Amino acid sequence: MPKLTIDGREVTVPEGSSVLHAARALGVAIPSLCQRDGFEPSTSCMACVVKIGSSPTLRPSCATIVTEGMEVSSELPEVRKARRASLELLLSDHAGDCVAPCQLADERHADLPRFLRQVAEGDLGGAAATLTTAGIDLDDLDGLQVHRAEKACRRGRNDEAVALDRLIRYVAAHRDHPADAAGAPPEYRAWSVRLGRMTEAEQAALLAGARPGAAVPPADAARGYTPDEARAEALRCLHCDCHAAHSCKLRDACEEYDVPTARLRSQRPAWAIDRSHPDILHEPGKCIRCGLCLQAAERAGERFGITFAGRGFDMSVQTPFGVPLAQAVAAAAADCADVCPTAALSRRDANRSGESNAP
Amino acid sequence: MIAPPDLEAVDRIVADLGSTPSALIPILHAIQEHYGYLPAAALRRLHETTAITAAAITGVSTFYDHFELEPSGQHRISVCHGTACHVKGAELITDAFGRQLQLAPGQHTDDRGLFTLGKVACLGCCTLAPAVRIGDATYGNVSADTVERVVGHFLSRERRKEVRAADPGTAARRAQVEFRIGLDSCCVAAGTADVHRALQDELRRARADAVIKQVGCVGMCHQVPMLEVVEPGREPRLYAKVSAQDVRGIVRHHFPPAGVLGRLRSFLSRNIDDLLTDENWPGVERHVLEVRDRPVADFLGRQRRIATEHSTELDPLDVDGYRARGGFAALRACFDELPPEAVIDIIDRSGLRGRGGGGYPTGTKWRIVHGVAAARKFVICNGDEGDPGAFMDRMILESVPFRVIEGLAIAAWATGARDGIFYIRAEYPHAVERIRAAIAICEERGLLRHEGFELRLEVARGAGAFVCGEETALIASLEGRRGMPRLRPPYPAMSGLHGMPTLVNNTETLAMVPWIVRNGAEAFAALGTARSKGTKVFALAGKVARGGLVEVPMGMTIREIIDELGGGVAAGRTLKAVQIGGPSGGCVPASLADTPVDYESLLEVGAMMGSGGFVVLDDTDCMVDVARYFLHFTQTQSCGRCTPCRLGTRRLLEVLDRIRSGAGRAGDLELIEELAPHIRTNSLCGLGKSAPNPVLSTIRYFRDEYEAHLEGRCPAGRCQALISHVVTDACIGCTLCAQHCSTEAIPMNPYRKHEIDQARCNGCGVCKVVCPVDAVEVRARCPS
C-alpha cells in the first residue's frame, strides 16, 4: 500500500490506485470530466491535472498511478491555471445554453421553462412554487414585469414569445393547488454558457417538437386563460434550458474555476440536436470527446455502438457506417446518456413537450 | 477501378489476412488497393464476416489520411507540402493546380474524374523543391506558371502508355512509323490542318514508310499543333507547337534522306533540336518513378558515414556485397561470443541515444526490456518518419535494408525478443518492398537463426497519420485501432504490443547498432560531444546551394553544416535562421549559428534534434509564416484525444492565421504566450507537448516580425494578405504577366506598361515568376 502526499497531506491507498482516487480519499476535489469509476481512463479533458514532484509538465491525475513517496500538488496556482485553461478550451468548442434566455433575462432569474413544464403538466402548485422561490409575489402582481423574459424568448423569433405574463397570472389565480412532489426548483447559478443568436437552421431544429402556431389568446381576455388554453400555451415553450443544467460536470467545473465563456471562441460550433432515438437525445455541440459513451455501448455489446470518427479538431462522435442512433445503441442508450458528463447525450425528458418517448 | 457489388474480393482478402481486430489496417489497405477506395458496401461486408467491430471499422477508416471513403480521380496529384517545398511556395502550386483543374473550393477531384488533388509531406527530393508527384512521375522545380505544362506532360505520357499497352503487337508487326496528329477543335484552330497537309506532302516526298493517324484531343490544348511520332522499338516522341515549316525537319529527322547530299540538306534544314518536344519543355522537370535526393557526396571530409555507410556503392539487395563489407559480422559476433548482457553493455558504453527525436539512451531501454520476464517480447523498428522535412529513415530502409535488419536482430538478441516488426509509413511503398525482399533473403539464407534463437520478422504499413510515429500510437495502430497515444507509464518497454514488453527503436538508431558492435563502443563514443555520441543524419534543405542527406558527427556547428556541406546560402541572400527538428523543433537564428548540433545544445536554444530536419531560411523567409506552417502541420495531425492539443493547437493556429492575414489584434502575442505553454505542459503526448516549439522559438528570436505583422507589414514580403504586386517602369509590355495572371487582374496592354488591378489580385505571384525583365515588385500592401 503506497503512501503519498497531496498538498502536503499524507494518505495511504491500495496498490494501483490513481492519484485522483487518492485525492478523493483525502477529500481534495479535482475536476474530472472524462473519468468514471469502472471505465478505462480516457485522459482526454485534462481538467484533472496535478503536478508530481517538481516536474515541469503536469499529468492527468485520473490515470497516474500512485507510487510510494509521490508528492502531488493539486492546489498550486499553476495547476489551477492549467485546469482553467483546459476548461476554457473546452468551452471554446461548445454550443449550448445552460440557462434558457428567458430565465437569464428575467430580473429574478425565475426558472421559467420549468414553470412552463409544470403548467403543461397541470402541476399548478409546483408552478407557483417555482415562481415564489424566485421572489415573485403572487399576491401582488400589479407591478409584475416579465417583458424582458418575453423579449428574450427564443420562440419570439419564430412566431411569438410564450405568453409568460398571462400564464403567471393564470397560475397566481390557481395557486392553491397542491404542488407535486417535485421539490424546490434548483437554485439559479450565474455561471452559464450561452448560444447567443441562433442561425436559421438552429432555430428550426429547436422548434421541431414544440407545439406549432402563434400564442394562444384567451377566449375571454378579462378572465384570462382557461386550463386548456394555459396548457396549450405552455406547450409552446421550446425548453431552451440544457437537459444537464444541474448535472453537467463541465458546468460544475467551469463554475468552480470561474472560466470565461467566450474569450477563446473564434466561431461558435453549430448547435444541433438529433431527436431520432426514442429514449435519448444527441446534441453534438455539447460533446467534450470523453469517449465514455463509446465504452458504455461497447460494454453492452451493441452490434454497432458508437465510435469516434475523424481525427484531431474534427474528431466527433458518430455511429458506425452512419446508421441511425436508434439502431446504433438500443440496450445501451440510457447508459450512454447517464455516463455522458454533459448533455451531449441525454435521456428524453417526458416533461418537455415533444420529448415524451411514447410513439 | 472496379465497382462494388463484387464483394468476393473482401472475402478473399479476409481469408488471406485473417479476421482478427489487429488485421484491420492491412485489410483496409488491401480493400483500398482493390477498389481504389473503401466502398461502404465492402466495409459492411467486412463487419458481417469478421470479429472486427463496426465501431472499429468506421473509427479506423476515418482516422488515417491514407484511406479514401469516396472514389477519387484516376490519377492523384500530390503537391509536396514538406518544409523545403513550403518555403519555396508549395501553397501557390496547390492553388495553381486547383485553378488548372477548375476545382471549386473544397473540391478535390475534377469534374471529369481524371485527377484528385492532394498534399503529401516531403517527397524526399527537397533539392528539387517545389516538387509534385502525379501518378508515378515526379516533377521538380514546379512553378505556378508551369503547372499547365506539367499536367499536359503527364497526360501525354499516360496516353502513350495506354497505346502501348493496348496494342503491343502493332508496332512490331507493321514495323511502320506512325505520325499522330490531333484534329479536334482547338488543334484545328491552332493550325493543325496546315501541319497535316505539310506532313502528307513531306512523307510523300521522303517516300517514308509511315502512316498518319488522326487522334482526338490529348488534353494539352496549349501545346498544339502537336505531332507525335511513334517508331517501333523507340520511345515515342512528342513535338509541340509545330508549324507547317517545321514539318520537313521532323520528317527528315526520322527518315534521313539517302546520299551525302541529302544528309547535308537535312542537316542544314532547321535543326530539330530547337523544336519543343516533351523532352525539352521549358520548366518541366520530369522524373519517372522514384527520384530522391542522393546523399550529398561532396565534402565527404566532414561527413562520417555509419548509418549510411556504403549506401552509395552498394546494391541494396546484394546481401553478399553487404556481407563482404562487414555486414552481419556483428550479429555473428553476438551469436558466437556476446551474450545479451554483453551486447547491452556495448550499446550502453557507446553512448548511443535514440535518433527518433527524444534522445533516450538506447542501452538503458534495452536493459529494461531485457530485464522484464515475459512469455513474448517484441522489437519494433519505427520507420514512420512523419516529419515533413526529413527522409533519412526512408533512405536507410531503401538503401541499406540489411543493416537495419541486422540492427533489429541484435536488439532482439539483446532483449530476448523473438518477434520483430518494421512499421513503415504508407507513403514509402518502396521501402516496404525493399525490406520485405531483404527479409526474404535473410530467411532464405538462415541469417537470423542461431541455436534456440529464431527471429520472425514482419512488415506493417502505416496509413497516413504522423502521430503514429509516437510509440504508443504506433502500437495502437499495430493492434488495429485508431492511432491515439496513451499516457505513459507504463512504457512500451514494460507493456507494449498486446501488453507484452516491447522495444521501439528508430530506424536510424538501429542502423547504428551493427557498426557499434563491429567497431566497439569506444570507436563510436570517440565521435561527437560529451553527451551526444556518434553521428546523426540530417536532411539539409531550404535555401542552401546543395541540399540532401548528410551524416556528420554530433557537435558540428550549424554554420559548419550550412557552409561546408550545404555550400552556403545563395549569393546576395543572407542567412536568417535554421529550422531544426521539424514540427517539434524550433528556429535557431543566424546569430546562434555557432551552436553545436547535439541534443542538449539544441534544447538550450529552443530547438530540438527531432528527426533531423535541417531547413535553412534566408532573408526572404517570413518567420511567422514558418511558425504557422509547422503549427498547421501538427494541428492537422493531432489525434484529438486531449483538450490542450485538440483545441489548443487549433486556437493557437487561429491566432497565427489572423496575424498573418493582417487581422491580428492587440493582445494576440500575449494570447500566444498564454496558450503555447499550456499546450506544452498539459498535452498527453509528445505531439502536443512539442507542437508550440516552432511558435515559441520564433517569438523568442523574431518578436519584431510578429509585431510588424500586427502593424500590417510582412518584412520578408511573404504573407499574401500583407503584400501587393506592382509593375514597375521596367515593364516592356510583353503581356506575359497578363497572359498568366490567375485572376485576370492584369489587362493586356501590348508594348505598354502593365497595371495590376489590386482589387482582383490574389497575390499568387505568377506575374513575378513569368516577367522576363523582373518588372514585378512585391511591396507592402497599404493598410486599408
Ligand SMILES: Cc1cc2nc3c(=O)[nH]c(=O)nc-3n(C[C@H](O)[C@H](O)[C@H](O)COP(=O)(O)O)c2cc1C
Ligand atoms: C508525434 C510523435 C511522432 C514521432 N514520430 C517518430 C517517427 O516518425 N520515427 C521515430 O523513430 N520516432 C518517432 N517518435 C518517437 C517515438 O515515440 C519513440 O520515442 C522512438 O521511436 C524511440 O526510438 P529511439 O529511442 O530509437 O529514438 C515520435 C514521437 C512523437 C511524439
Ligand code: SF4
Ligand atoms: S452541456 Fe453543460 S455546459 Fe453545456 S449547456 Fe449544458 S449545462 Fe451548460
Ligand code: SF4
Ligand atoms: S421558448 Fe421557453 S425556454 Fe425558450 S426562451 Fe421561450 S420560454 Fe424560455
Ligand code: SF4
Ligand atoms: S457524447 Fe457525451 S459521453 Fe460521448 S464522447 Fe461526447 S461528451 Fe463523452
Ligand code: SF4
Ligand atoms: S497531445 Fe495531441 S496527439 Fe497527443 S494524445 Fe493529445 S491530442 Fe493526441
Ligand code: FES
Ligand atoms: S478526468 Fe482525467 S483527463 Fe479527464
Ligand code: FES
Ligand atoms: S520534397 Fe518537398 S519538402 Fe521534401
Ligand code: FES
Ligand atoms: S483539341 Fe487538340 S489537344 Fe485539345
